[in-house]
Amino acid sequence: MVPVPTPSTPPQIPREVLEDAVAHLAPVLPLLRELGERFSAKGHDLALVGGPVRDAFLGRESLDLDLTTSAGPEVTEEILAAWGDAHWDMGRDFGTIGARRGEHVVEVTTYRADEYDGTTRKPVVAFGDTLEGDLVRRDFTVNAMALRLPDLELVDPHGGLVDLAAYRLRTPSAPEVSFSDDPLRMMRAARFVAQLGLVPVPEVVTAMEQAATTLQIVSAERVRDELVKLLLAPDPVTGLRLLVDTGLAEQVLPELPALQLEIDEHHRHKDVYEHSLTVLEQAIDLETGPDGDVPAPDLVLRLAALLHDIGKPPTRRFETGGGVSFHHHDVVGAKLTAKRMRALRFDKDTTKAVARLVELHLRFHGYGDGQWTDSAVRRYVTDAGPLLTRLHRLTRADCTTRNQRKARRLSHAYDDLEVRIERLLEAEELGKVRPELDGHEIGEVLGIRPGPVLGRAYSYLLSVRLDEGPIGKEAAADRLRQWWAQQPEHEG
Known part of the structure; x- marks a missing residue:
């Protein structure tokens, strides 16, 4: 039977609530109790604290096992070295030592009583001497609860459990x-x-x-x-x-509140801020589970949905007759997105992917009534590259019109585009589209060596491939010779 923490149970907390919480910790209780006994044998207190306790009361599993102790880091390290399969210094100056036993990892931190200087976020580290003193310095009451080990006594001096229930x-x-x-x-x-x-x-x-x-x-x-x-x-x-x-x-993210463009009776237009939040919600609804081609939650898609229209404020123009335009807001938005993400120190790949989706998010609207040529569809797929699935979802999420007729028309048009893409992908393997002559073959046809000129020739043949589809190596070589005859290097 799972032990129930009864010694200092607050009277307003039903016993069954505590039982359920402890039940969610059952897989790690033997480990935690043993560790608590080892600290107790050395004359020190140990408690599970913060997120793991909160999540247990929410019925959620927590991968984190954060503990706090009256022991200093040297004593903690000694105990963990004897207890775990491995241990390491996670920040001795901050009192934190980590350890692993089997598949479980724990972080044990000495009671803290830090002070901040108000100019940086780095605290002046000071170790505390009580669990209650440690809990009062934590961020929120729901994270300022602890279970003393090994007896599983609930310590909740700030009413975090009541707050969590409310x-x-x-x-x-x-x-x-x-x-x-x-x-x-x-x-x-x-x-x-x-x-x-x-x-x-x-x-x-x-x-x-x-x-x-x-x-x-x-x-x-x-x-x-x-x-x-x-x-x-x-x-x-x-x-x-x-x-x-x-x-x-x-x-x-100042670009987000900047989307709250004023709307007056003479220049009515969609609320870009509310529209962007709605697009984010709709994009989330289109995410797939972990077995899909883009696992959820999808950070790239969510960022692109949130930021796709941030180019509108700097490109807004009031037109004659009361209309509003946002010409090229996709291109401007892509640049702003990349700038902001670099400022937030996002990695290059994520930044590039999100900015590219912002740049491409309007491309579908050129599809009109489905009159795109196969060449245009090929370019759409090639330009999206590995982001094609996300672009599908972003484009669909970007439809927030209340006009049901317009919404159905856009949905049907995108359905048609996706069908055409699938057909072309199957027929031509667009995901692997390349010119029909490789770099070595181009050099042989034109009698040139690798370099910038050969790169231009390669780009030309790629555009032919996208515009016309497969035409065969012989025809590609003929087209290449025709192009070469018009180049200044050939004349020289």
């Missing part, structure tokens, strides 16, 4: 103090809104509004990591709205 997001200390200590906690607030459906209390929202600019002292990499976690959450839109409403988005 879907309420509060800080253990005053929110303005908590966010001043660590501004990244404001990003975490938005993430927990998106991940767990928690609702921040008014004082938390107010503190976020007042401290938004302090996020500037946090490194771009840490901000990016929190943004990614938010975007990959089940409901990223609610988290993004909190970022925008509190002014945090101005520090993180």
